[in-house]
Amino acid sequence: MNLDDALHTFIAESLELLQQMEEALLHIEQAPDDPDTINAIFRAAHTIKGSAGLFGLDGIVAFTHVAESVLDLVRAGRLHFTEELAALFLQVCDHIGVLVKRAAEHREPEDSVRQNGTHLLEWLNGLLDDDPARDATAQPPATCPAETTANVERAADTVGTDHWHISLRFGQDLLRNGMDPLAFVRYLATLGRVQHIVTLTDSLPGADDMDPESCYLGFEIAFRSDADKATLEDVFEFVRDDSLIRILPPHSRTAEYQQLIQALPEDDMRLGEILVRCGTLTEAELAEVLRSQAHDVPAAPVGQLLVEQGIVHPPVVEAALKKQQQAKENRQAANNLIRVDAGKLDQLIDLIGELIIAGAGASLVAQRAGNGELMEATALLSRLVEEVRDSALTLRMVQIGSTFNRFQRVVRDVAKELGKDIRLDISGGETELDKTLVEKIGDPLTHLVRNAMDHGIEPAEARLARGKPAQGLLRLNAYHESGSIVIEVADDGGGLNRERILRKAIERSLVAEGAALSDAEILNLIFEPGFSTAEQISNLSGRGVGMDVVKRNIAALRGSIELDSTEGLGTTVRIRLPLTLAIIDGFLVGVGNAAYVVPQDLVVECIELDCEGGHDYLNLRGEVLPFIRLRNLFDIEGAPPRRQNVVIVQFGGLRAGLVVDQLMGEFQTVIKPLGKVFGRIRGIGGFTILGSGEVALILDVAGLIQHLASQRHEAHPHTFLKESL
Amino acid sequence: MTHNPARLLSVAGELTIYTASEWKPRLLAPLLEGEHLELDLGAVQELDTAGLQLLLLAKKEARARGLTLLFCNHSPAALEAIELCGLAGFFGDPVLLSPTGP
Known part of the structure; x- marks a missing residue:
């Protein structure tokens, strides 16, 4: 391991420790004297200092040392974790984070960072100086015999x-x-x-x-x-x-x-x-x-003894060091976790994708050859490949909890800034989703959380007037639902005023005056570009950018966003994301000569199209169901076969039908992204390669359903889309 | 070694500076005679530095002679002193912890 690798590990570990420190600091506001929490904070600072010393990062060592000394006072019970101290240490934590990041970039900290550091140090040193017992302990009285000048020591x-x-x-x-x-x-x-x-x-x-x-x-x-x-x-x-x-x-x-x-x-x-x-x-x-x-002590006793000792010492020390090293390794093994470069995982997933395609090819050949044994063998093979795929995908899965926990800090800071008392309630933190998604969901979530705190939750007086507790409640929740992960950001604030949204939308000519819109449609207007209902613009949100950006970001992840609000009681924003970005279980359908893939999780059922007349909806057990003829949508030449089928899909609580020629069954689908040229095509989410080597397009069901909704909207003043449940 | 059973010796009362001179020969006698020794500490009411020193001496002596010296049935007083000095590991005897703790 060269030094750069080691530095990399140090940085990753330090950032993790800082994260733990931050969590502990937030926790300590509730339990100021909990020794475990205090120790956790201390340990984090101590470990960072120690490791930074190994890399000669003197800036970090010097700063962390002072912080650690203050923490020592806390541990000794001479100082208490008041709210101010916790707030100070959150800043300290941030500052160390900045220093570590600068070290990662091999850059010197900027002047602004330095100034911040000096400022924090003054503060910390002030706390140290205030400690009454310090004078007695800091400098040992000169009872030690004869300090030689050679022993003028550095703090290190x-x-x-x-x-x-x-x-x-x-x-x-x-x-x-x-x-x-x-x-x-x-x-x-x-x-x-x-x-x-x-x-x-x-x-x-x-x-x-x-x-x-x-x-x-x-x-x-x-x-x-x-x-x-x-x-x-x-x-x-x-x-x-x-x-x-x-x-x-x-x-x-x-x-x-x-x-x-x-x-x-x-x-x-x-x-x-x-x-x-x-x-x-x-x-x-x-x-x-x-x-x-x-x-x-060069003049120490000479002779046999010294020679002996000279030989004996280094191995002993070495053995001792080795033992320490081993203990450390054992501890790490106990954690049962290994760090893997995300790139390696991606490579593995790519390979498995290729394996699936090759496997599909083999099954196809087996089928054509009509060799029973071969078919059996390939069937077993594809089952195993499927299992390998699933376990490889779980490697990339991480719990959303750590992302959620970051918001403790955001909520705390923003609440202080707004002068509101807001509690964050987290549930479903153990829900897993793809690491790439976790990374990308952070920004939209932050925006939603800030929005909810700023506009959603009312000031304390207004809450009390409405008979609600003064403390606002923000909830982050996550759960799995039919192949998607759902993330909810809910507040118990004032909710959205439909009238006001509609008025604003008409003002901004987003909708025509007198248009009849369903409740859900009105609420969804706030995702339109350039829409903001905030009457006063705050530092945080309300500038009219945001919700549309959030929606775009979510859509880029093949997800969707919806909103649920009861006036006076609160708002819930629901983000629905696919579990993974790389491989899905697909349902293969044929239209004309081409094959298309519908994500299997979204398929509800398949029925035969019983079509008299040219209307584009059917009666599904008494329910009106709109549908799209893929043949028309993709302008496929040729006459439709005598019997067509409808694949009923459901997404985000909405159902629709897709009319296809043939149902071809399940198919493991490796999603390949479309080139930029095709980026603007609606209704297509990507492509995949079939066992035969042919290309099949993957339908973007969410996009199609939206397309259908807007078409309906143009044709009729109200939507035909049926809300299921 | 099994053919040579350990002699059993009970220490009662106090094992302190006041009785140390008296106990030293009694503790060491079996060892000097080459016998394994099992020392019952159940009736020890007090154990101070002098007493502890004697136990340490006996243990060292036994080790030097390749003999076994076991302490057993530690009384709370004996256990407290041994624990206080962090010597449980040195003596290496199985210690029966009373439910109320040492």
């Missing part, structure tokens, strides 16, 4: 741990003097939490020499506490004279650990391992300490 030299480290070696006479070291440990536990303790028995002599009344034990303690250094030192007040007591504050410098290791009687390597076991130093930090020690 501090170790990552955030707990105290206490080393105790008791005097031999302690027990005889009536003191019990265990009692100290017990007392210590009342001042904080003993994270880890290692009892040292190294100085315990052999059985013969051991005096049962002398004390031989030592302790290395990793200790988490809010107490300041003086308090901790006081614990050992009475034994200080004849015992060796070393107390290192959290985030001490590497050099201080080095001094500690030198000062204690045990072998350096062993001590180092104990420090690692306590969690005080990481393996890497230990390696650093030992290495710098090797530099700093």
Whole structure:
């Protein structure tokens, strides 16, 4: 893995962590003192800092370090997550995100970004300075022996741990003097939490020499506490004279650990391992300490011992590092997730598409040859191919939940901006859809959400006047329905005023005055270009662009959008999208010599056309059903056969019939996009290649139904389209 | 080793600085005689640093001689002291946790 790859991973991970941090920050507004959430925020910041350090991204390290220090105060309970602090940290989170993105682009942050960073740092540092306990903990008093000038340290030299480290070696006479070291440990536990303790028995002599009344034990303690250094030192007040007591504050410098290791009687390597076991130093930090020690102390005892140690140390350290690496890998395996380049998946799907076409070709040959065994074999083959296709497609499926969760932040920010109190309710987050769709649905959704908050949900007074709770409710919901995914954006606001929409539409000459429109048609007018009912234009929406753009974006994804609104009670916008963009189950029909594919999910039933007279609708069990003759639509020459069939399709709650010559059955369809030249043709969504090598056009049912609706509309003042259900 | 059953020894009362001198020879005697030892800590009412040190000494001694020394039936007091010092792993004996916790 070269450095660029690693950097790429770092960036992906950091952005994910920032996402988690943001979610935690939003969560914390509801539960300000939840330690899990606080830890999650801290961990995210800490990990980003650590990884950024590996890549020498000093800007990120410096900034994140300050943020982390503030978070440390929160963890220690000296600072509380107020709304302001959460808001500040959301900005911090954003800023780190910007820094990470700049790093991804190998660019230096712009001046505006820098200024923002400086501003945030001032704020954060202000919080740190305000902390009363800081003075006691930040700078350890100069009790450590003789700091040499070589030890003028950079901040980067501090170790990552955030707990105290206490080393105790008791005097031999302690027990005889009536003191019990265990009692100290017990007392210590009342001042904080003993994270880890290692009892040292190294100085315990052999059985013969051991005096049962002398004390031989030592302790290395990793200790988490809010107490300041003086308090901790006081614990050992009475034994200080004849015992060796070393107390290192959290985030001490590497050099201080080095001094500690030198000062204690045990072998350096062993001590180092104990420090690692306590969690005080990481393996890497230990390696650093030992290495710098090797530099700093050239005059250490020479001779056999040193040579031995010189040989022994590096492998030991290496082994330790390897072990750490392994632990990390195990953790990743536990997550059971792997990152795959989306491009590879696309390639796989493409190949499977080819496989399906080739499979269809093989079945066709088998059928023509009339060889039973061959047909059986190809049938099995195509079933397997179908399964492979389905599982390959699920690889691309992602849950919509993470997209939805992003809106927590949007809703929070926009609600603040608008001065409204709005709650976001998310359901159906586990609904899966194609990754490409998820990426493309973000913008339209944002627009709809903002729109609902700005125009949909009324100000608190208006809500109270209408007998609604002051807090507005916005709902994001997703579910699967007959081969589509439906995404709903619903608000409990004022709803749409049909009169006003109609008036506006007439004003803008979108409809003729006196035209009779159904409710649904009136509502759908707001998707027309240049339509906006907002009486005051706000910063967010209401400029008259938007809904038509949303509609266009959705249509580009082969989806549709519809609107449901009850005045006074709220509006629901429903987006319907195909589950996947690449492969569908198709229903093959023939008109003249050509074959067409209708997406199977949209087919409701097939009936024989029982046609007297030339009218373009039929009676389906008492229901008026309009239909389109594909023969006419595509100007196909030749006379229709004696018996024609109608394929009844349903889309977005509307039904219509398609009149075709032949029904040819199911067909797995790999959708190939049409070239730009054909982009403007209505009613065609793409093409596919049949087993025989012939081309079949895929019908754009949504487009056809709309086409039908508009035709009807021209011919008659009201629509014939029948709403099913 | 199975032909050589462990000697069973019960420690009762306090195992502290006040009784350490008395216990040291009693604990070490079986080991010095080359016998495996099983030490019942069920009746230990108090265990302090001196007592803990003795247990550590015995364990070390047993290890040096290739003998087995097992502690069993830990009393709450014994367990508390051992846990406090993070020594459960060093002693490596199965510990029966009482439902109320150590």
